[in-house]
Amino acid sequence: MNHAHVLYHMVRADFLERVRRYSFLLTLAGALYLAYGVITEKVWVVLGNGYRGVYNSAWIGALMAICCSTFLSLAGFYVVKNSVQRDRDTRVGQILAATPMRKTFYTLAKAISNFAVLAAMLAVLMVAALVMQWLHSEANQFSLWKLWAPFVLLSLPVMALTAAVTVLFETIPLLRGGFGNVAYFFMWTTGLALGAQAGIAEPMGMQVLFRSTRAALLQVDPNVRDSFSLTIGGERAVQRFLWTGFDWTVPIVLSRLLWVGVAVALALVASVFFHRFDPAYEQGRKAPASRPANSEVNETQSTVADNVSPAHLTPLAGNRGRLRFAHLVGSELRLMLKGQRWWWYAGAAGMLIGSLASPTADERANWLIAAWVWPVLIWSQVGSRETRFATQSLVFSSERSLQRQLPALWAAGVLLAIMTGAGVGVRLLLSGDRNGLLAWLAGALFIPSFALASGVWSRSSKLFEALYTVWWYVGPLHHTAGLDFMGISRASASPGVYLVAAAGLLAAAYMGRRVRLGYA
Numbered sequence: 001m002n003h004a005h006v007l008y009h010m011v012r013a014d015f016l017e018r019v020r021r022y023s024f025l026l027t028l029a030g031a032l033y034l035a036y037g038v039i040t041e042k043v044w045v046v047l048g049n050g051y052r053g054v055y056n057s058a059w060i061g062a063l064m065a066i067c068c069s070t071f072l073s074l075a076g077f078y079v080v081k082n083s084v085q086r087d088r089d090t091r092v093g094q095i096l097a098a099t100p101m102r103k104t105f106y107t108l109a110k111a112i113s114n115f116a117v118l119a120a121m122l123a124v125l126m127v128a129a130l131v132m133q134w135l136h137s138e139a140n141q142f143s144l145w146k147l148w149a150p151f152v153l154l155s156l157p158v159m160a161l162t163a164a165v166t167v168l169f170e171t172i173p174l175l176r177g178g179f180g181n182v183a184y185f186f187m188w189t190t191g192l193a194l195g196a197q198a199g200i201a202e203p204m205g206m207q208v209l210f211r212s213t214r215a216a217l218l219q220v221d222p223n224v225r226d227s228f229s230l231t232i233g234g235e236r237a238v239q240r241f242l243w244t245g246f247d248w249t250v251p252i253v254l255s256r257l258l259w260v261g262v263a264v265a266l267a268l269v270a271s272v273f274f275h276r277f278d279p280a281y282e283q284g285r286k287a288p289a290s291r292p293a294n295s296e297v298n299e300t301q302s303t304v305a306d307n308v309s310p311a312h313l314t315p316l317a318g319n320r321g322r323l324r325f326a327h328l329v330g331s332e333l334r335l336m337l338k339g340q341r342w343w344w345y346a347g348a349a350g351m352l353i354g355s356l357a358s359p360t361a362d363e364r365a366n367w368l369i370a371a372w373v374w375p376v377l378i379w380s381q382v383g384s385r386e387t388r389f390a391t392q393s394l395v396f397s398s399e400r401s402l403q404r405q406l407p408a409l410w411a412a413g414v415l416l417a418i419m420t421g422a423g424v425g426v427r428l429l430l431s432g433d434r435n436g437l438l439a440w441l442a443g444a445l446f447i448p449s450f451a452l453a454s455g456v457w458s459r460s461s462k463l464f465e466a467l468y469t470v471w472w473y474v475g476p477l478h479h480t481a482g483l484d485f486m487g488i489s490r491a492s493a494s495p496g497v498y499l500v501a502a503a504g505l506l507a508a509a510y511m512g513r514r515v516r517l518g519y520a
Helices: 003-019 022-039 057-080 083-089 092-097 103-136 144-171 178-197 206-220 250-273 295-307 325-337 342-357 361-371 392-396 401-420 422-431 434-458 462-477 495-517
Strands: 043-047 051-053 228-232 239-241
Touching: 003 083, 003 103, 022 043, 022 057, 022 103, 043 057, 043 206, 051 057, 051 206, 057 103, 057 144, 057 178, 057 206, 057 228, 057 462, 083 092, 083 103, 083 144, 103 144, 103 250, 144 178, 144 250, 178 462, 206 228, 206 239, 206 250, 325 401, 342 361, 342 401, 342 422, 361 422, 361 462, 392 401, 392 495, 401 422, 401 434, 401 495, 422 434, 434 462, 434 495
Parallel strands: 051 239
Antiparallel strands: 043 051, 043 228
């Protein structure tokens, strides 16, 4: 087998399949918008007492590389994830399993294809850095090496690491699905926090930038405060200093190449958990032995075929359409909760009791934050369940499914939000806090609407899992004004904003389902 030839075509096929998706274009658009934020000075790297570098080739390249590494290491994970799952769903994996391809070869090929997709995004942003140099330069000198070197030595290792972690997550059953999507976000934020607070040389390269820029800043202001922050729309720098770029010493370059080695190691570790699409491991038990095709089976099949008579369909009676909506909502709720383990119900009950028993509003708010992230993997299936289980033909062909099944699905999601957050709702009702109760109700309506619109339009659970987890972390958990859809922060947006947003998302889901059914 020509390994290089096979590797090239595997990487090429995966690359072309991913770059043709809307998710690739949306992520690239988000990265370009982040670059636009750098140009318009809405994204800052602030040092010490409000210092920033002069916008020359070195500072522009470093700033954009850090921003792109941070953004693409998060969003890129969700873009390239599911390449192994796609081979499993399309049965391509069974064909590959019949070849002499080694497991290590397969996982390395998948990691390389993931890296190629992320590197393509990075290449576009490198061109955008040239445009920024032309539009927003504060220095007359131009150096292509200083502009692009941070992308190559800081960002590319991060893309390689993200690509390898994605393959590792896909080969571990526990991390393959929605739990892995949520867990990766917290792993990503932990890595950023350790790099920023503990001074650990994290993959993003922020510590490399901090040490280099601080050394230059100390020559300008020896009493400068020891601080470094990457902010979006936050603290603005009020003073400038000249930074001429990184001193790419051998230890720094080797430290960056070390992360590439870690990425290769993770791709090889993924092969340990990869079982070549063996049904015995995919189903969590040994596959049943195949039944031999004996004469008795053939005779039975022949008898059944002889007794089949043509079917005659009768039109639906007029009263058949009068289905009880409450019964349909209950059925949808049971489908949502089907398969949940006892510990999930125990956790939900514990949060309910905790919110009811909490004496202060701050404690109840913390319980609500936990209670409304607990069912995230259940909400994420709303709107995409038909695609996941290939039941579109059954569900969408039923009578008036658009007017009945879709509202029932949304109502079941709202009912789940009300049940998990009922402790806080009851306490707000008993205390007569109308504004708090309205904010709580707005959150209970907004979350299922968001999940339904995300699932209908993306036909996947990943979009909601990624966006909601980030929104929940930035908004309610950190009490960010305007992004707190639970109404926990005193400076949060009016509940009417999220009530309107819920209605808009519900309308978007309705239109998306109409398009899916061929009405528009």
